Amino acid sequence: MASRILMEEPVCLVGNGADGELEVNPVALKILGGINQPLVVVAIVGLYRTGKSYLMNSLAGKRKGFSLGATVQSHTKGIWMWCVPHPRSPGHTLVLLDTEGLGDVEKGSTKNDHWIFALAVLLSSTLVYNSKGTIDQYAMEQLQYPFGGQGKEATGLIAAPPSAGVSKKVQDYNLPRQCLRNFFPTRKCFIFVQPVSRQDISQLESLPESSLDPQFLDQTRKFCQYTFQESQPKTLKGGYRVNGRRFSSLVQSYVETILSGKVPCLENAVTSMAAIENEAAVKEALGHYMTEMEKLRLPMEQKELSEVHWKCEEKALQVLMQRSFKDEEQKYQKELVGIAKCYEDVIAKNEDASVKTCHALLEELSATMRQKLSEGVYSQPGGYETYVRDRNQVVANFRGQGVDRGEETHLKEKTTMEAKGVK
Template sequence: MEGPVCLVGNGADGELQVNPAALAILRPIAQPVVVVSIVGLYRTGKSYLMNRLAGQQRGFSLGATVQSHTKGIWMWVLPHPRRAGHALVLLDTEGLGDVEKGDTKNDTWIFSLAVLLSSTLVYNSKGTIDQYALDQLHFVSELTDHIKVKAQAGDEGEDTEFVRFFPGFVWAVRDFTLALEIDGQQVTEDQYLEHALALKKGAGRKVMEYNLPRQCICNFFPTRKCFLFVQPAAGQDMGRLDSLPPSALDPRFLEQTRRFCDYVFQHAQAKTLKGGIPLDGHRFSSLVQSYVDTIRSGRVPCLDNAVTALAAIENEGALQDALAHYEAGMVALPLPAGLGELSEAHGACEAGALQLFMQRSFKDEGQAFQKRLVAGLSERYAEILANNEAVSEQTCRALLDELSAAMRQNLSAGVYSQPGGYQAYTRDQNLVVQNYREKPNKGVKAEEALEQFLASKKAEAEAVLRADNLLTEAEKQVAEEKQKAEMLEQQQKAALEKQLQAEQLLKDEERSHQESVRQLEAKLAEELASARQEAERALASKMKEQEALLQKGFAEKARLMEEEISGLRREIGSTSTSEFVSRVISTIGEGLKAVTSVADYLRSRRQQGRAPSKPSKPQTRK
């Protein structure tokens, strides 16, 4: 993108709406997205920091008046400067508290969307981190009213789970002029932030109001970081930062800006959903649409519902993409194909289709979509097998018809009606069979077609034999026995041909089942590892918070956190990855195997007398 575009704005009805053009930019991005949002009061210089993250002097509108310039949420997508294979999505939000707008509800939803969409949230303010600054951050205290974790009504204590899914928190304080000292001791920026977030002891209303935003920041966000910026320029130059050369800015400001960007690039993680599910551009675009639609409907965005809704969309798309991948690979195979050739192509295309499905799908409850995929692949393979049989049969019949044309002419001309005609007839027929066998690429119906051809010539051969006066009765009887023996031998070859096909079909089905289970095992192990990492991050955050409470003398609050910490420890250590995966596979593995088999589809097609799905004209080999 050459510059930012509006992602979420206000429609004519005053309600939030998504910009389709922005979603069209996101959807093709197959890379994981690292999403950095910035929020804060209007006219505090948020856009400048976002432009620096984009590596540009200009981009997001800075404005030079007391009016808010950014409206809604604006997006800029760029290659991540430090992480190969990742995209950086920058979200610059409308300034909170715009007196011209006078719509606190809109501010609350803008803030909530920034939290829901980002993997790192930057809060931008001016001056110092004091009570006034925290009062302006009242949106944090209201998040529990505007974001739900669990779908079931009546779930209590779900706000304690926010830390598992919320972004990292960075507080950028602009135009900071104070000395970094507390009680006469030099402190770091992070220590300054933690001191400002320290709770007061007591139980009165004022104490509770004082503690609430601080406690929410500590409880909700897994990591916290602080950057203090001096004023970048003096006087009227402050209104044109995007046009000033670096030499006109305070070197201390430039150095802090560099440190800020380095920290964000290094620590901002790829955006994930509940359960550690990574988001690419396509998934992220669906998430934006889902949250805005929910807000417009008057409901509260729910993390569980968002995952479920996104999973339904993505899994259906993954299913269709996988089937299309299989179809594209198999349709390139010229027919008729040999049994081994078709089986090999099916195995390769099926494995590729499953891999494509596994890469895109997630939260496939009960493997419902995977079962549909397995059934769809089985049905399509059955159609291809049936079509291959039909093309093979047509190819063989056409070949036999071509090779036996001279025999038909001789029969019409009475060549075989003369004494010694049977010997000439058998010689010509043997030549037809020999030439037929030497012809390659006849497919899986070669022996059956030949059996049917010889059976169709049986009466004709017997008539020629009876009419040949050169042969004695004994010689005719010997010739009949030989003819029967040859027919029996051909029947056995045709039966063996069918048997080999049935055996190969069983091998194909077992291989398909093993491949489905193998890829499912890998997928489950990956999802479990992501969920465990999510729980481990939450545990680390809770333990850090508990330690801080103990150090500050809040023993009772620290004790109340023990149940959460114990629950997270049980979740992380409850079972090993291999044990969990094995248990799940034992439950659903047979369910995958029980999906209607290729043989079932073939029998169904034959019973219904369905025509091949492909044109009946044989496909020539290149």
């Protein structure tokens, strides 16, 4: 079932903890967990104070949202997320990721710069690199760092030509450019003029559009239109589209890998995500089966119970197949054998309920016989014939209530035991 998430403002997805290490925000994960739609993920990276947040707010259709900050220091720490309905693709959710500015003068280490950059690349389906001025060699090296060898997974709004030659210097120059071309099969470049005068730049989000350069507004509109039209749903190898739950697993897997001191790898993250998704799929399928079976009013005929069981098992399998991910060897599908044990328990409960129901019915139907027995009616001459007639009537009434043959035999044994003193 499709879900619609209404976020009034962005939330931090990955932040810098008190110890300086990256940490995932559980609030953001909860939001993602409620999104079953495919995600189109657009992330933006670049140096601090280059207007990244303004562009992301424009993609969200808002003037305010992502913080623009008012000083030279980077105002957005870590990665901030804003999930909004996709304006061009119904049934899809647009996830906007705004990153802290690279090269923040307040930070003594650039380690987190690299990891925030890497996360933005790995998590996005479209990466926007925002640069003030030309895209120089430093920018090329920064862009190449996180993903040399990750495969063709994303669209990038950047471009740069390689240089000719075979020297070590030329090779070092060309390597990041080749990585970019391999990783970003589609690239696009936009050039923006300065929106307002330098002294008004800090007031950008509060100024009316009439105060902004018309050329800048037109460039921003074209940028948004291109991004909406060309950005594809986040898709993993094999054609698996990423929804909120799967995206949440990817974020956690990448951050855990970074904290362990290893380099995040797409394949390992997908494997971890598949395990989490498939275990949850089995749990959800079994839960669905048990919930439906618990609704039954026992006792019921075994044939009817069996039919309900097969229908619930088939639906549980559908639930599993809808949520399972890369279960290529049907390992998790085989775990649905747990349904058999659940069914055995239901059968046992049905039998127990049947016995209790029949006992209660027997007590009700034989009340008159017990009264006659206590009064000695059956001990008088001709009492046995009266007993047989009464017992047969109780049996007939018992049968009329749908009692099975086993319970009928039990009735005969019980009433015979009670009439031992009959002459």
